[in-house]
Amino acid sequence: MLIELKNIIKNYDNGGLITNVLRGINLEVKEGEFMAIMGPSGSGKSTLMHTIGFLDRPTSGEYLFDGIDTKDFTDDELARIRNERIGFVFQSFNLLPRTTVLDNVILPLLYSSSKKGLEQRAKNALEAVGLGERITFMSNQISGGQKQRVAIARALVCDPKVIFADEPTGNLDSKSGSTVMHILEKLNKEGRTIILVTHDINVALHAKRIVTIRDGEIISDRKVLEEERVHSKEAID
Template identity: 45%
Template structure:
C-alpha cells in the first residue's frame, strides 16, 4: 500500500494532544403545543485529539440530538460547539457545509451508501466536494485497503455483507482526512460478530491514523470499546466515565 496515509496522519503516540471539540452549555428545546420540551440541558465537555469517545444513553435520552449538534447537522437552542477553535453554531450554512466536509466524517447505522456505485466510487464521493489533494481514486483505494477491502473495490453495496458495507462507510468517512469521525449507532444493523469486528476496526484505525472517533450508542457493551464515555440520561450528563469499559445505569 502507498504510504500516503501514514505520511499524512501521525500515530496517536506521535501527535500532540489538543482540544478538537469543545461543547459549552448546550441546550435544545422543541415546541410541543404551548409548551417547550427540553431535550438537552446544559451539556458541557471537551474532546481531545486522538480520543475514542462513546456518547451513551437509552432511547430518548437525547444522545442522538447531541450527536446531530456536534456533527453540525442541527443547531442548539443555546450554547456553543467549537471545532478546532471555530464556533460552528454561528456559521452560515455554506461555511458550515465546508467545515463538515473538511473536518467531520460521518458513519451511519444504515450505512447510507449509494447503491449504484462501487465501493471505490462511494469512497470517492466526498472528494468531489471542495478542494482535496491528490487523486480521489488513489485515496479511495488506499482507504479501502486500510479497512481490509482491497478485494472489493469494484463491488456494489448489494454485493457486500453488512459488515463490509460499514467498512466502506468508514473508509468514506476518512476520505477527506477529517479531524473527527462521528458514528451514530455504527453496529446497530450488524450481528454480534460483525459489530465486534467494526468496533475493533475503529480502535485499530484510531491507533494507525490518530483520528478522533465519537460514537453514539445505547449499548454499554459497544461503549466499553471506547476510552471514555459521556453518559446521557434525560438530557443531562449523568456521568463522565474516564475508566475503560465501566458504564452503569
C-alpha cells in the same frame, strides 16, 4: 481543545409544542480521544451527535470547534468544515445502492476542495478497512458488515479530524460488529478522534471514556480503565 460545548440547549418546536432535548450540555473533547456516548433510547444521543457534527445548530449555548466559535460560521462554511474535518458512520450505512463500492467512497471527495488523485485516495481508504479487493462490487451486493466498512472508508477518505459513529454495530451480527469495532480502535490508535454513540455497554467499553446522558443531561463522565477495556480480536480480512 478540539470540541468545547458550554451549556448547550436544543429544543424542537413542533407547531408550538416545545420538546427540550438537550438541557445544558457541558463537554470537552481533546484531539485523539475515543469517547462513547451512552444513554437510553430518546435520551438525546443522536441530537447531541448531530449538534457536535454540525448537522444541526443548538438553540442556545456556545460551541467552540478547534477554539473557534461555531456561531461565526455561515451554513455554507459549516457544511465545508463538516465535509473536510468530520466523518460520519450511521447505523443504516447510508450507501448509494446500484453504485460501486469505489464510487461510494469517491463521492465525498467530489465536494472537497482537494481533488487530486480521487481514485487512489478512495482505494487507500478501502484498503484501510480491508476491502481493497471489493472495489468493483455494487454496494447492494455485499454483506452488512462490508457495507459498514465501506461507510467507514467513505468517512475516512477526506482525512477527517473526527469520526462520529452513531450505533455503527446496531444492524450487524456480533462478528461483523466486532470487525467494525476493530477498525475504529485501529483508527484511534493512529491518532483519530472517535466519538461513538451506543446504548450497548459492551460496545462502549472499546472506548477510553464513557459519557452517559439521560433526558438531555450528562449524568456521568468517566474514564474506562485499561483492565475493563474491550479489545476486538476480529481482524479485518
